[in-house]
Amino acid sequence: MGQIEWAMWANEQALASGLILITGGIVATAGRFTQWYFGTYSIAAGVFICLLEYPRGKRKKGSTMERCGQKYMTSVVKLFGPLTRNYYVRAVLHLLLSVPAGFLLATILGTACLAIASTIYLLAAIRGEQWIPIEPKPKERPQVGGTIKQPPTNPPPRPPAEVRKKPSVEEEGAGGPQVNPIPVTDEVV
């Protein structure tokens, strides 16, 4: 579990909590439940959380799948610098945002989910994770046919390029030549 970036899961959880807060808030406000003004707060908090959490941060290793259209929110979230980069800030922010929604049954589920997201962000912050914005890269379209390179000049078995470059290393490449289950005769083409 050492390579898990908890912030990624916290982000999904927080986004879900935002949506749950919005839904609960709408139900309470539309139904004019007792203390329905907490529901209105819940809608506002939910919208804010969804906007904050929508842009996914960059993974430490490997490529990150962006959410559709997230680059607009990324530029806004980036502006706040350390406030949005630091996950301690996010953990505390989510915890505080979740409290008022806890007074209403319709939004208490949102409170619980947001509090869980806050805990996971705390764990991520303790492990030193940070929110890194995904910068847009210039896209190069691979040309059709352009990837077809020259076939290799030597017959198989072909050791990888690293071994070919050093003629002083023994002919056994890493792993050695393949042992065929049945003898293979090479037909000269």
Added chain:
Amino acid sequence: MGNWLVDHWLSVLILVAWLGLNIFLFVYAFLIYEKADKYFYTREILGVTLAFARASALCLNCNSMLILIPVCRNLLSFLRGTCSFCNHTLRKPLDHNLTFHKLVAYMICVFTAIHIIAHLFNFEHYSRSQQAMDGSLASVLSSLSRHEKESNSWLNPIQSPNMTVIYATFTSIAGLTGVILTIALILMVTSAVEFIRRNYFELFWYTHHLFIIYIICLALHGMGGIVRAQTEDSMGESHPYNCSKSFHEWDKYVSSCRRPHFEGHPPESWKWILAPIALYIFERILRFYRSQQRVVITKVVMHPSNVLELQMRKRGFSMEVGQYIFVNCPSVSLLEWHPFTLTSAPEEDFFSIHIRSAGDWTENLIRAFEHQHSPMPRIQVDGPFGTVSEDVFQFEVAVLVGAGIGVTPFASILKSIWYKFQRADHKLKTQKAGHAALNFDKATDILTGLKQKTSFGRPMWDNEFSTIATAYPKSVVGVFLCGPQTLAKSLSKCCHRYSSLDPRKVQFYFNKEIF
């Protein structure tokens, strides 16, 4: 479109049947709770949201039953084996078991949302009618207290005007179990999204075991009898049609109407989920039993680009081409099981897998095997489990496309075809097999060592397909892919484009397998 339907008609049928079942159950329960007389007084307080809550509850029970079945992979393997005389189209839905599991999960989420929203309104209505002082029927019904000697006469679970809905929720079995199981459901869903599952598989695997809490809470959810209907006796004595208007005079000397008595329903969720739970427990026991059998590692090969090959033997192990196994290495992680395609042919006297370093577990495993001086780590194996590659021999012409480590199932197939040719196996329909291996490293022939037509770089699929269609105008061509989704889309399009609508002419059947 026509070609796609021919391939997938059974899956579409199952989908339509499942949707139809959901719609039927919803409407059926909705009408009962909206129309039946015994809920007359309940509806007086709650309105139409009673019917919404109960209808979605019935659908939730049904879907919770269905969701456990597609993940019983040993059962599905068994079904696959017994249906080997069926053609591949009939067995195709078994390959889509995880897709069905996800669809049922989405449906559970939708109905959970409806159920919760309806019950929020229900609790609010109960609370309001308890606080109402207007002498309406609703407030009279709410004042039927549970503390009197006929303990059955209560209808409103909120017994005092001071009780808040939050208090009522968390002190009732239904409310408490409902909140817990919904939180478990949400955590399962957020850790199961594709992004998390692909990149942090272990997080998904462990969090998904929260389903145990979901199932337990679901079984307990209905125990409080909080949904109340008028009893049969009470209806016989004072039917709502006769007595509902004269509620001011219930139990008075002059009136013939008594106050109504109510009873709660016994819980019914457990009846729906008992059988799948038993099946799933049996499945886990079977997996454990199979995994305990001894696995002997006969050969370990470290290939370039950090690919580890393990050749093993296990008593009673028999496989078909393209199948996969789940592997556990207790010294790396006690609880984790990871799937790998078998790269050996069934004709060989061992079975092998090729493992690429792609995360925590695989890296640690490769490192454990790299230490040549320490004792060999023990391996546990569960499987094999069947996938689509088994069907490749039924096609006269097979086109196998593998990308990166996705060449592994086809290694098994190609080796097996070789063996079958050598032994003149009559069941082999395949006359020609072409293999396009797309590799991102320079290492190409690490898997089979067979002389094969290998092309370099990215093929132009339209050219390839039209060539094949011209060369084999009357054949059925199976196209098999193990690789990324984008490649699947282009290949699938080509299959549909180049298949002729006339079933006697060339037909391309597309099959994909992505772990």
